[in-house]
């Protein structure tokens with residue numbers, strides 16, 4: 001089994017170490033980076049925390065402030081050219097996610113990778129509900145002391161990715177949940193997570209409710225309003241909560257591409273498999289059984305109806 005000691009021995013202590021959350025990070029990515037940095041610090045290894053893109057989630061911005069997580073955008077960090085980068089909770093193939101200087105030396109993730117990572121250390125556990133759970137297990141095996149702030153962050157990462165322990169939960173996630181619940185501050189964590197929407201987001205819901213197309217148990221939503229990935233995911237979750245709906249695709253235009261958020265309640269139609277099939281030749285997607293995401297460049301977008309048809313074919317509906 002991979003683990004912390006193997007990671008530590010693969011690092012060169014003389015070179016800068018950067019732990020990088022994926023672009024436009026979510027709670028799980030930031031929590032995993034934070035937890036890992038603290039664990040390395042207990043082993044006298046200093047690591048910097050960074051992410052690509054920007055943080056579009058108000059609830060995550062607030063969590064970073066309240067828990068005092070020292071993470072900065074990669075543009076601000078300006079790592080040295082020989083920096084060693086450890087990527088957490090998202091692996092975009094064997095290239096650096098934001099194109100910042102340095103070498104990817106490690107990958108810790110719970111998503112299916114597009115290709116096998118070509119780096120010194122990788123630890124990918126697809127059956128884990130969150131990347132935070134992997135970091136929790138590193139602490140457990142190392143019998144390392146976790147601060148309440150780290151425990152709260154990891155608890156939030158786990159709760160977010162599993163929709164409060166209702167999807168993609170494995171036995172180890174339950175163990176992590178019960179330990180982190182008592183070591184961290186679940187009240188603060190829950191408050192921050194459960195208040196991720198604001199009145200400003202109602203327009204997106206209104207548009208989604210007015211424009212949704214439902215065919216059998218498949219719901220397709222094209223949202224024209226500007227909306228963060230987090231709000232889009234919450235809209236998709238909302239529609240999945242409708243009794244008649246078991247598969248949801250939400251699509252919204254972004255600056256350079258269309259972003260997609262996919263939800264499934266049906267093991268026979270896993271989100272990651274369906275999105276890959278539907279976007280073949282026009283975009284990229286991935287994720288897990290219950291949730292997935294992807295993107296299509298503007299010039300390859302097949303139109304609203306074209307895209308909906310692609311998903312219907314991928315779902316075996318025609």
Ligand SMILES: [Mn+2]
Nearest residue numbers: 028089131161
């Ligand atoms: Mn995750």
